[in-house]
Amino acid sequence: MVDVPLGSIGAAPAAAVDDVELYHPHSWLTKYVFSQDAKIIAIQYSLTALSVGLIALVLSWLMRLQLGFPGVFSFIDANAYYQFITMHGMMMVVYVLTALFLGGFGNYLIPLMVGARDMVFPYVNMLSFWIYLLAVLILVASFFTPGGPTGAGWTLYPPQAIMSGTPGGQDWGIILMLVSLMVFIIGFTMGGLNYVVTVLQARARGMTLMRMPLTVWGIFTASFMALLAFPALFVGAVMMLFDRALGTSFFMPAIAEMGQPLERSGGSPLLFQHLFWFFGHPEVYIVALPAFGIVSDLISTHARRNIFGYRMMVWALLAIGALSFVVWAHHMYVSGMNPYFGFFFATTTLIIAIPTAIKVYNWVLTLWRGDIHLTVPMLFALAFIVTFLNGGLTGLFLGNVVVDVPLSDTMFVVAHFHMVMGVAPILVIFGAIYHWYPKVTGRMLNDALGKLHFWITFLGAYAIFFPMHYLGLMGVPRRYYEIGEMSFVPPSAHMLNAFITIVALIVGAIQLVFVFNLFWSLRHGRPSGGNPWRATTLEWQTPETPPPHGNWGRELPVVHRWAYDYSVPGAAEDFLPQNQPNAQARQGTSNE
């Protein structure tokens, strides 16, 4: 290997964060509760998001009980069903997945992986979490208000979202939902600024952009996208709040309610759809890009092989990020748009398949002839690849206008969406937790429980969502409280629905094993040491595990190589940490 003069790369970032700039906790309260340490904030974010996830899981159970055994459970009426759907969707997409990937993993991994002591604005970072918690509390509070939470569907389309026919439409439900979203966006913006600027400004010496692990690239790109896309939801929420609370007509057309014409006119419901999906589609990739990044690192580490096509992986992330802003209207094919628009958005949608396919090929090629260790994180990463591929392929169906129009209101969309944005990222979250838990706690998660958790979750998720594709092709509609007797729905569809419900109950219950594992291993897990997976990236090279406040002790790490020097021929070990200087690596030649 030659030492290339990196003239084209520009100035190296500052060598160290001055000690005076670093915040120091003084009491138990500032150390563990109102902490400005990104690692504590990450744990706070993650635990809050996982708790919201458990609530959303129970909601999905209730929904499935109704679909599988209609009429058996008297407490689930049509209103309650729509409330469950709405809250499940919004919680999972925004308050769980976004918060966990960016607030949780972003906070924990960015400073450690780029070799910083902390985020650049620790105080703002702390505020970000507390505002997020406030948003969660406002959202959960809507369960306890008269009329209950909103049942408008997670897309909150007006005019129905703010009318009396919809649960929560004329009560507190929709107001709390909109306020909670606005609060969430304000909190996220504070966090997002931190994630982006930390990557830009606080990298350790030698950590050029192209030496960053793909996890950081994924979270960085996604944060940037979220910063630009969330304002669209904010704008939509502000305007809908005006419509609902003050009686304006931004989105409300001339409309009658219960036979009475309302004093509204001229508003454009389509405008809200544009705003919502201008946020909504990037949101899919805001969740997917961190997952892509994390999976790349898991696969490379556990297959002991450098990531195939690192540059292509980075470019693909960036390309997906940019393209995802010009595909939003493919969610609106059925709203009746100009056919040329439909053509344009179908084209851009299908073009996204190219960078995405590059990523999938590169993962597979990374695995090829690798020294694959089927650890629990690796199992989840492999499961992600197949699941994402599966969901991505049905996405190609739905991206075409003529295929989408008949399928749009069927369970096919539910199946596609849950495969690609529900199951796939959650598999990554699990894999990532199994992977980084040793760094967070100093102990390994229990392996046997982990494998049990993996197999039931993975196979169960397929048993739940795979049959939904067939239901959708059969014409079984989504969003319906009760299918009832329809000539095109055979009795077998009802049996399938009951089967899906039973599997969903089992898969949901097995998550308790995971939760148990999280707490049990905290005390009884096998001590992991600093680098149990023998990984190259900086977070595994901290002097202490779990890393203390300030991460690195007296001296910041200096980065000498990229993040993927696994199985370098001639090297003593099968991995070369990023901060290992030249001298010790001289025995190796090249890893090409």
Add this chain to the structure above:
Amino acid sequence: MSSILLFLSALLPIGMWWLLRQGVMSKPWLEQGVVEGLPGPPPTSAAKVGLGVFLAVIGSLFALFISAYAVRMQMPDWRDVPLPNILWLNSGMLLLSSIALQGARNAARDGDAMALKIGLLAAGVTALAFVSGQLLAWRQLTGNGYLLTSNSANAFFYVLTGIHGLHVLGGLAVLGRTTAAAWRGRLSERLKLSVELCAIYWHFLLVVWLILLSILAGWAGSFVEICRQLLT
């Protein structure tokens, strides 16, 4: 939705230029060793970069509001709001505020503590005058019967000016702290940075306000119309 796409396509070349400068074309697997001792532009402070990213977020927010405005104004029930004359005075105040803060920034750079204090105070007073002027404009409009609910043009006027005003108020809170620091302490690097950040933020809000004003007054629409006619 063309305004937001225009805004994003303006960000795109900045992002691409930055990525290229940061070596997104390099081959990290061939390179080893530490990058150092290279001449480069002076490192920008994290706060300044953070402000830059934050301005991109605010830009996106306003571009989206403007997009929504452009969609909604094509509906047949739209009745333009006659702009209250006080808006011209307000615009002048915001312009003066920006100039004063730029003066403060220059004074901080030159180490002139007295001019700095005067500049900061003048900027604060004129910005407050702007906000109160906007409130007066609201009162004039409601007094003349242009209520929030009577037409969406009115609603957009209140929402756009309101959101912009909130951003000015947020800036005023920071400016207040900076002014207090200028009064108390000596001219530290930290203070200079604060003044500079305030000035950048102020200029940005001034530009946003001028764009909003041109849209509320309908000039932007006519401008786009002229461009369209030239092109076709």
